[in-house]
Amino acid sequence: MNKLKIAIQKSGRLYEESLQLLKDCGINISDGKDQLKVAAQNFPLEVLFLRNSDIPQYLEDGVADIAIVGENLLLETEKNVETVYQLGFSKCRVSLAVPKEIEDNGLQYFNGKKIATSYPNTLQKFLKENNIRAEIHTISGSVEIAPNIGLADGICDIVSSGSTLFKNGLRETVTLLTSEAVLAKTSKLNDEKEELLERLLFRIKAVLRAKNSKYILMNVPNEKIDLISKILPVLKSPTVIPLAEKGWSSIHSVIDQDRFWEVIDELKQNGAQDILIIPIDKMVI
Structure with missing residues (x-):
């Protein structure tokens, strides 16, 4: 029998909650800390532990059948994958932020400014829709430090509690979009795996309804x-x-x-x- 291959983060925000969701669905797997691939013991499921940024491409290519991934990442990468169900955890937002001494809360502040971000596609689309001309500096990791070292006038990054911004002398001003963990699937599922996905989704819905x-x-x-x-x-x-x-x-x-x-x-x-x-x-x- 085919196994449904699900990709989840190797580490990071979604790792623990993704494993807990599978456990709540009655699916027994090991934590995968020292492995890249683990088979479930009591469900035809194989878990692929991947870097977060790689998951959308693995989905599009059909290497992974489904994935638990941040909605914001799918929007940024614009891969040919389908969102199946919103999972309600790991909620965050993609927002613009400025040094705390800047008093301007408006979007117009960023006209003619430099913005550092790990989400260039999302930011570019938002700025274009709002007729804002800004210079985008794409960097990966530690985006919050960019204004402090003179690289940018502000940043665009994911925000959960806002504590990271605060620690780096920044404050949130404009929200581009809100996001949460979603279950997504490749466009290349065969009928047998679609049936397995429906079985898994049935369990997920039962668990999430109960939690709410x-x-x-x-x-x-x-x-x-x-x-x-x-x-x-x-x-x-x-x-x-x-x-x-x-x-x-x-x-x-x-x-x-x-x-x-x-x-x-x-x-x-x-x-x-x-x-x-x-x-x-x-x-x-």
């Missing part, structure tokens, strides 16, 4: 069941179980993590009591 959701239980007066049910963002409809105490029922449902406190407050205001929140390991719909 909580199981909720509460006691509710019977006359409030319809009202409470309308508040809950449920998959279909909540489960209602009569309690031993007359006039009361227990309602079970699923709540979205992002709306957690907002919904809890509304439930309490409308009569819900004894609310329990339980983590969900997997959620299959």
Whole structure:
């Protein structure tokens, strides 16, 4: 049987989270720190540990079937690959930054200036769309040092927390795009590997839905069941179980993590009591 070849970073931002996602999907592999290729023990999957910058080319060439990679890198390299699913972790943005003593926050500051970046294609496209003429200096690694050594007036780089900019005396001014880890695939998959990808994607979706959701239980007066049910963002409809105490029922449902406190407050205001929140390991719909 064919094995699906997935490329992930050998090291860096995505390495740990990519391995953890595969583990959460029930796929057992070693960490790959001393190997470039590792076969999964319980799923037809082979993991290729590659340099981050090489992954898009490996995908386009069909050496790797799929990859967990930053969306920003795919946009920068413009390879013929397809984004299959957004994974929701390793979120960042590609932004312009200037020395902290510069008070100008506008894009016009960069007109006629020098900008150092590891993302020349992304930057060039953005500047062209906004009618900004600037000189782009393409460098790899340690972009933040460029203004301090007189190489550039500002930089364009990925930003997560902003701590690296702060440590180098820079501040973020303009965001070009936001990014997160995505599952991407080559255009050269055969039918058998497409089927394997669907099986893997099924597991990934179940894991990510669970991480973004909580199981909720509460006691509710019977006359409030319809009202409470309308508040809950449920998959279909909540489960209602009569309690031993007359006039009361227990309602079970699923709540979205992002709306957690907002919904809890509304439930309490409308009569819900004894609310329990339980983590969900997997959620299959």
